[in-house]
Amino acid sequence: MQIRATELSPEQTYKLLTGVVVPRPIAWISTLGERGVVNLAPFSCFTFVSSKPPMVGISIGRKAGARKDTAHNIHASGEFVVNIGDDTMIDAIHMSAVEHPPEVSEVDLLGLALHPSDSIAPPCLRDVPVSLECRLHSIIPFGLTGAEFVVGEVLVFHIRDGLLRDGKIDTAGLRPVCRLGGPNYAGLGPIITKRAIGQTPKAVMGDAPRP
Numbered sequence: 001m002q003i004r005a006t007e008l009s010p011e012q013t014y015k016l017l018t019g020v021v022v023p024r025p026i027a028w029i030s031t032l033g034e035r036g037v038v039n040l041a042p043f044s045c046f047t048f049v050s051s052k053p054p055m056v057g058i059s060i061g062r063k064a065g066a067r068k069d070t071a072h073n074i075h076a077s078g079e080f081v082v083n084i085g086d087d088t089m090i091d092a093i094h095m096s097a098v099e100h101p102p103e104v105s106e107v108d109l110l111g112l113a114l115h116p117s118d119s120i121a122p123p124c125l126r127d128v129p130v131s132l133e134c135r136l137h138s139i140i141p142f143g144l145t146g147a148e149f150v151v152g153e154v155l156v157f158h159i160r161d162g163l164l165r166d167g168k169i170d171t172a173g174l175r176p177v178c179r180l181g182g183p184n185y186a187g188l189g190p191i192i193t194k195r196a197i198g199q200t201p202k203a204v205m206g207d208a209p210r211p
């Protein structure tokens with residue numbers, strides 16, 4: 001079977017893509033609204049885009065053309081926290097996607113605890129294994145529905161004690177959760193370890209033109 005992309009509505013395309021691009025990690029983003037309300041929402045169109053400086057990217061769509069609270073707050077403040085929840089937090093992650101008005105804090109509704117960030121105003125979630133304090137780097141609009149790819153520079157990594165060994169995250173200890181197509185989630189399956197393939201190290205490039 002083949003489907004021409006031009007024949008699909010935005011909703012049909014979204015369903016296809018979210019079923020094909022799996023599993024997706026979840027950025028559980030806390031931001032601060034203008035009136036000091038802490039907003040929290042999950043975003044699974046999430047990846048990292050640079051390692052020096054560290055940068056992560058999230059695609060944030062719109063609700064019938066209007067910016068979601070997360071995108072609105074990031075535009076206004078230039079700051080956000082990417083929290084990484086674990087597989088004990090799937091209910092809270094899911095429920096934090098309910099559309100509440102900006103004056104309602106999902107953190108309060110879900111009874112989650114916060115702790116202050118070191119370098120930015122939006123707080124981190126206290127009980128997650130990892131939080132990344134991010135300063136906005138750039139926002140790139142894509143497509144006809146107003147989606148925006150938000151790139152943030154990671155200023156501070158918060159990592160739960162015991163999760164980092166020899167500079168690497170203990171994946172099993174992290175107990176990551178991912179999003180699949182539809183309202184479906186999964187935890188970590190079996191880990192298959194292969195012999196590492198040597199890679200040429202990354203270098204910090206100067207200002208010379210880049211081919």
Ligand SMILES: Cc1cc2nc3c(=O)[nH]c(=O)nc-3n(C[C@H](O)[C@H](O)[C@H](O)COP(=O)(O)O)c2cc1C
Nearest residue numbers: 041042043044045059060061068069070097098099
């Ligand atoms: C697990 C999960 C992942 C999601 N991923 C995205 C995403 O990548 N991009 C997006 O725009 N919305 C995503 N959503 C929907 C938003 O979380 C939802 O629109 C939410 O109401 C936005 O909240 P806000 O208005 O407080 O920012 C996801 C929802 C869930 C449950």
